[in-house]
Amino acid sequence: QVQLVESGGGSVQPGGSLRLSCAASMSQFRTYVMGWYRQGPGNRRDLVARIDNRGNQYYVDSVLGRFTISRDNAEKLVNLQMNSLKPEDAAVYYCNTWPALFSWGQGTQVTVSS
Numbered sequence: 001q002v003q004l005v006e007s008g009g010g011s012v013q014p015g016g017s018l019r020l021s022c023a024a025s026m027s028q029f030r031t032y033v034m035g036w037y038r039q040g041p042g043n044r045r046d047l048v049a050r051i052d053n054r055g056n057q058y059y060v061d062s063v064l065g066r067f068t069i070s071r072d073n074a075e076k077l078v079n080l081q082m083n084s085l086k087p088e089d090a091a092v093y094y095c096n097t098w099p100a101l102f103s104w105g106q107g108t109q110v111t112v113s114s
Contacts, residue, residue, distance in 0.1 A: 001103075002024070002025050002026040002102040002103070003023075003024070003025040003105070004022060004023075004024055004025075004094070004095055004096060004102060004103075004104070004105035005022065005023045005024075005105055005106075006020060006021070006022050006093060006094060006095055006105050006106065006107055006108040007020070007021050007022075007023075007108055008020040008021050008108055009092075009093060009107075009108030009109045009110045009111075010109075010110070010111070011111040011112075011113070012085055012110075012111070012112055013112070013113070013114050014085060014086055014087060014112055014113075014114055015084055015085065016085050016112070017081070017082060017083045017084075017085065018082045018085065018110060019079060019080070019081050019082070020036065020079065020080040020082065020093055020095075020108055020110075021077055021078070021079050021080075022034075022036070022077065022078040022079070022080075022095030022105075023075075023076060023077055024076045024077070024078065024095070025076065026076075026102065029073060029076040030053050030073040031053055032053070032097045032101075033050055033051070033052045033053070033097060033098045034050065034051055034069075034071055034078040034095060034096075034097060034098065035047050035048070035049065035050035035051075035069075035095065035096060035097065035098035035100075036048045036049050036050075036069060036078070036080045036093060036094070036095050037093070037094045037095070037096060037100070038089075038091035038092065038093045038094070038110075039091055039092050039094070039107075040088075040090065040091040040092075043091075045094065045104075046060070047060065047098060048060055048063055048067065048080070048093070049063065049067055049069040049080060050069065050098040051069045051070065051071050051078070053073075055071070057069055062088070063082075063089070066082065066083050066084045066085075067080060067081065067082050067083070068080070068081040068083075069081075078095050080093070080095075082110070085110075085112045086112060087112045087113060088112075089110060089112050090110055090111050090112045090113070091110060092107040092108065092109050092110070093107060093108050093109075093110055094107045094108075
């Protein structure tokens with residue numbers, strides 16, 4: 001069974017930074033497009049950023065220029081560097097393939113408040 005384990009969340013003030021990591025267990029990890037998703041209170045889970053097996057990246061407009069997604073195929077890791085955080089970035093963050101093919105992990109909570 002594939003496991004996706006997110007970590008790195010926390011509480012920061014507006015303008016702060018966090019680096020999220022996701023450890024994946026699926027075989028052939030390098031062949032998957034990997035994504036970071038987030039779900040705020042009362043909201044659906046939406047894609048924030050994704051990266052393909054060649055390193056090509058996509059970001060939603062609201063995080064473009066502030067977030068950077070990266071991957072380490074040897075270690076089966078997907079990272080999300082989040083800078084200039086805003087209160088509206090607060091959510092539980094999850095990783096999965098894009099589109100999401102596997103069961104969701106527990107996520108990691110990001111809180112942005114002063």
